[in-house]
Amino acid sequence: MRLKDALKSSFSLTTLFDIQIDKMLREYQEQQQKERPSKTFHVSGLITEPENFCSRQKILSYNEPDKHKQDLTGGTRRIFWNGNIHHAKWQGLFLHAKIAEKIEVTHYSKKLHLTGTPDGIIWLWNKLYVCEIKTMRMEVFRSIKTPPKAATIQANFYMYLTGIPRAVILCDNKNDHSIKTFWIDFDPTLLYTYLSQHDEVLKYYRANKIPPKTCMSAKDKLAKKCKYCDYCFK
Numbered sequence: 001m002r003l004k005d006a007l008k009s010s011f012s013l014t015t016l017f018d019i020q021i022d023k024m025l026r027e028y029q030e031q032q033q034k035e036r037p038s039k040t041f042h043v044s045g046l047i048t049e050p051e052n053f054c055s056r057q058k059i060l061s062y063n064e065p066d067k068h069k070q071d072l073t074g075g076t077r078r079i080f081w082n083g084n085i086h087h088a089k090w091q092g093l094f095l096h097a098k099i100a101e102k103i104e105v106t107h108y109s110k111k112l113h114l115t116g117t118p119d120g121i122i123w124l125w126n127k128l129y130v131c132e133i134k135t136m137r138m139e140v141f142r143s144i145k146t147p148p149k150a151a152t153i154q155a156n157f158y159m160y161l162t163g164i165p166r167a168v169i170l171c172d173n174k175n176d177h178s179i180k181t182f183w184i185d186f187d188p189t190l191l192y193t194y195l196s197q198h199d200e201v202l203k204y205y206r207a208n209k210i211p212p213k214t215c216m217s218a219k220d221k222l223a224k225k226c227k228y229c230d231y232c233f234k
């Protein structure tokens with residue numbers, strides 16, 4: 001419900017406040033979205049395991065207007081906002097300490113029509129590092145013994161895009177603010193699966209075509225959790 005309508009009704013202040021917060025976050029996040037380069041593929045969208053990959057889904061998502069993609073619940077918006085704050089505390093510190101080469105700067109590969117925005121690129125011990133920040137709950141934080149897989153792939157994509165061959169994954173425990181760091185070197189073999197999937201997507205993107213369906217019916221495992229299921233099967 002819009003704030004204007006709610007004010008006319010007899011909603012409690014708590015409900016009105018919820019609606020107001022949702023409106024503020026929506027505007028903030030839409031502004032953030034506008035500042036991002038439009039119409040490219042994003043690193044985060046490439047990291048799909050083969051059993052969940054559908055080139056048709058990737059092309060449909062690419063073609064979807066941004067405002068449809070932002071159709072998030074208030075709760076999800078607040079989770080994203082919280083993530084932003086946790087990132088900002090580290091980024092602010094790097095800036096203050098003057099070790100930040102770049103913070104949230106988007107890099108683009110024309111060849112792959114791909115953008116990626118590392119959380120930071122920082123100077124440590126006279127070397128540049130890609131810095132990927134991950135905030136997590138205590139239970140997840142405690143269970144991590146090796147570099148988290150998705151973050152490692154993401155950092156490798158950023159290393160590929162920036163040409164910086166090393167990265168640090170900074171894991172931040174949201175409960176007690178303890179940290180773990182993982183120091184990794186560029187390993188292109190980790191990207192092969194995702195790049196070959198992306199090649200297939202690019203083939204359809206360049207031909208301006210919608211790929212054939214991966215699923216056989218709306219009952220397929222993939223179709224059941226796909227937002228384009230109706231488009232494909234109705």
Ligand code: SF4
Pocket residue numbers: 054055056057060212213214215222223226227228229232
């Ligand atoms: S429903 Fe299946 S075929 Fe259609 S886009 Fe989704 S995953 Fe691909």
